[in-house]
Amino acid sequence: MALMSATFDYDRVDQMFTEQGAAGFPAELHGHLVGRLSAGSRLDHTAWLDAAREVIDGRGQLSEADKVLLIQLHDASLAQLAGSGFDLTLLLPDDDSTIDRRTLALGQWCEGFLGGFGLVGREGELSEEATSVLADFAAIAQVQADLEESEANEADFMEVMEYVRMAVLLLFSECQPADKPQDQPPASLH
Template sequence: MTTDASGLAPVSFDRLSNLFLELQSYQSPSELHGLLCGQYCAGQRPAHGAWLSTAAEHMAVSQVLDTAAKSVLIQLYDETLAKLQSEDYSFQPLLPDDDEALEQRTQALGQWCQGFLSGYGLSGRSQNDLSEEAASILADFASIAQVQFDDLEDSESSEKDFLEVSEYLRMATLMLFGECSEAEASATSGSLH
């Protein structure tokens, strides 16, 4: 298992799922990651405390988050932002591993998109500020969030489709993040005059 500069293992889908189980949360870890990515792509950088409140609310946990839970959620926050900002395109939506059933991975893909749209919506950012391509991506995410997986065949063709859609999500998220970062930078430089 690889570790980051802090010596901690990256937050994987399984690690986040285990946290959800410990906290008796029946929500989707992928949806929580999508929510965070949506906030980032809308230009929001909530403080750690605000993120922890949002995460706890999303997870519908009744107890106060302990230090270990807070640590994992803050690590998820920091790692996700770092990967979105990285020039190596290492960002990946947080989904179950490839050895899980295709139905489960497809459901998580839809949940990730649902979370993304919720996180983006929390920003209050107007879609009028978006390029045509970015608006089209949000519409695609809305379609993917509605995916039906009941009659999904576990076939090579379905697997290929899943991989294509998850790669599209990955690249589209990076594009949205980049567009928002450029808009934020020009708004900041424009306000300095």
């Protein structure tokens, strides 16, 4: 799977979590962010950093480099969602990681998505399809990984990951307020 860019290498974000003594997980953080964005929320950079600190749940202070990384992750994720529609990349371990590690991370991503999505107050009911997607994400978040490395498990993982990616795009398009411009990045930190 393609990474968002070299800057958003899962291992780099994982390193930040380790340095923070984090209770959370990198995939969960990205899922939380994308969940909020998909539900129609737009956080300025300060509010995003505050939300990220909560999800990271670490013991240390974020360095300036960590803050820059998190802001870039936010801006890139919003740009991917609001772009042509098929550019979204989930922040997950790369293909060299074990199928167990990638599967657990996908479950963490879905758990984070549900948490972020659920924090955003929305007007109106979700479509039946969107409600079904959220139920699917809840099931994926419960994944228990003890998988053998096999072509079948690899194919299943790729199919579920692609489903999640496309389902997020559906939720994003359904939940965007009509009165907000979709391609405006938040004001930058000064």
